[in-house]
Amino acid sequence: MFSLLKNHINSRVLLTEEEFNICTKFFISKKLKKHQFLLNEGDVCKYIGFVNTGCLREYKIDNKGVEHILQFAIEDWWVSDLNSFLTGLPASYNIDALQDSDVLLLEKSAREELLKNCPKMERFFRLLIEANHVASQRRIADSLSASAEERYLKFIKTYPKLFEQVPQNQIASYLGITPQSLSRIRKELTQK
Amino acid sequence: MFSLLKNHINSRVLLTEEEFNICTKFFISKKLKKHQFLLNEGDVCKYIGFVNTGCLREYKIDNKGVEHILQFAIEDWWVSDLNSFLTGLPASYNIDALQDSDVLLLEKSAREELLKNCPKMERFFRLLIEANHVASQRRIADSLSASAEERYLKFIKTYPKLFEQVPQNQIASYLGITPQSLSRIRKELTQK
DNA sequence: AAAAGAAATTACCATATGGTAATTTTTTTT
DNA sequence: AAAAAAAATTACCATATGGTAATTTCTTTT
Numbered sequence: 001m002f003s004l005l006k007n008h009i010n011s012r013v014l015l016t017e018e019e020f021n022i023c024t025k026f027f028i029s030k031k032l033k034k035h036q037f038l039l040n041e042g043d044v045c046k047y048i049g050f051v052n053t054g055c056l057r058e059y060k061i062d063n064k065g066v067e068h069i070l071q072f073a074i075e076d077w078w079v080s081d082l083n084s085f086l087t088g089l090p091a092s093y094n095i096d097a098l099q100d101s102d103v104l105l106l107e108k109s110a111r112e113e114l115l116k117n118c119p120k121m122e123r124f125f126r127l128l129i130e131a132n133h134v135a136s137q138r139r140i141a142d143s144l145s146a147s148a149e150e151r152y153l154k155f156i157k158t159y160p161k162l163f164e165q166v167p168q169n170q171i172a173s174y175l176g177i178t179p180q181s182l183s184r185i186r187k188e189l190t191q192k
Numbered sequence: 193m194f195s196l197l198k199n200h201i202n203s204r205v206l207l208t209e210e211e212f213n214i215c216t217k218f219f220i221s222k223k224l225k226k227h228q229f230l231l232n233e234g235d236v237c238k239y240i241g242f243v244n245t246g247c248l249r250e251y252k253i254d255n256k257g258v259e260h261i262l263q264f265a266i267e268d269w270w271v272s273d274l275n276s277f278l279t280g281l282p283a284s285y286n287i288d289a290l291q292d293s294d295v296l297l298l299e300k301s302a303r304e305e306l307l308k309n310c311p312k313m314e315r316f317f318r319l320l321i322e323a324n325h326v327a328s329q330r331r332i333a334d335s336l337s338a339s340a341e342e343r344y345l346k347f348i349k350t351y352p353k354l355f356e357q358v359p360q361n362q363i364a365s366y367l368g369i370t371p372q373s374l375s376r377i378r379k380e381l382t383q384k
Numbered sequence: 385a386a387a388a389g390a391a392a393t394t395a396c397c398a399t400a401t402g403g404t405a406a407t408t409t410t411t412t413t414t
Numbered sequence: 415a416a417a418a419a420a421a422a423t424t425a426c427c428a429t430a431t432g433g434t435a436a437t438t439t440c441t442t443t444t
């Protein structure tokens with residue numbers, strides 16, 4: 001149940017067996033069915049979640065009813081509306097499961113306790129948000145400079161597992177194009 | 193010289209007079225002439241900079257030679273290639289001055305000393321990166337869902353000072369459109 | 385103040401992507 | 415296995431934005 005998380009943390013911060021065991025106490029395990037929500041826009045995000053199996057997505061719905069995906073989270077990734085989680089403000093995004101999924105949830109107060117009991121994890125969470133920041137910068141840069149086709153090819157290269165695991169219409173939403181456009185782009189690529 | 197920084201920090205973290213004075217010791221003041229570089233892509237980003245006066249920008253140049261602006265920093269804002277600064281890896285972006293500017297620079301080792309001498313600042317820097325993360329998420333969401341015209345109007349609303357201070361072609365670059373397109377959009381807006 | 389350089393505007397056509405709708409294929413539910 | 419639902423594809427036209435180039439306005443340098 002915690003073996004994936006153990007490797008995940010240990011590849012970033014060195015914890016003793018005992019320290020890691022303390023950390024695990026603060027997580028709650030939860031199974032999500034496909035389409036089940038972990039967070040609704042407007043609610044406060046109570047957890048950050050570590051994905052053990054399956055796949056979730058964080059997205060918003062615009063005023064025309066169209067979904068826009070900010071992030072996928074497959075196994076070995078974290079998911080939350082970090083702003084809402086940290087500030088207690090209502091969430092700007094929804095989070096739901098694209099497939100049946102197992103997640104480990106860390107509540108805000110549990111996280112604070114965890115950090116008290118295992119201060120090394122401060123560093124871990126700093127590294128996490130830094131990695132997130134880097135990825136966001138790159139995605140912004142790509143949205144400014146790359147065509148839909150280029151963004152699609154970069155996506156495949158950067159996230160090969162997501163590419164395999166996630167339906168095309170979801171990838172299109174992540175890339176900021178319609179499923180029809182992505183289908184056309186794919187066709188053009190095969191013809192090259 | 194430090195009064196702006198003082199208000200900036202105190203609005204986020206409460207420091208005593210003495211604590212703040214300790215912090216100031218770690219900053220280096222630097223004047224930049226318009227067009228002067230603070231960072232070149234490929235170099236390691238040695239500083240994070242707090243802008244006292246003027247305006248800088250963080251940007252990359254794509255393979256066609258076009259500039260794409262990731263961030264502006266006017267007075268009371270921070271600027272750096274955070275990834276490069278934190279990891280020591282070569283920077284992905286350039287930083288230069290759009291106007292003559294005064295900045296306070298904090299070197300990596302100075303920052304570490306500062307944090308040792310004034311641990312309250314840990315919280316400050318965490319809040320800083322969190323705010324950054326929120327802004328990035330919002331910008332990504334906008335790039336997915338909003339038209340160029342909508343992004344322009346949001347920009348004006350969100351950053352009225354930048355709108356006054358920064359040339360249009362730079363704003364266009366930030367929005368991911370050509371200066372000509374922005375000019376056309378502005379014309380259409382006046383006609384509405 | 386004059387000259388040079390940079391920024392903004394305008395126009396015309398090109399191209400990428402969107403909207404709508406119909407069809408086919410794949411997946412899920414019964 | 416059949417039926418229903420969802421996803422992917424295709425096509426046709428519409429629209430937003432880009433590319434190029436010329437002109438005007440504004441800013442900086444001499």
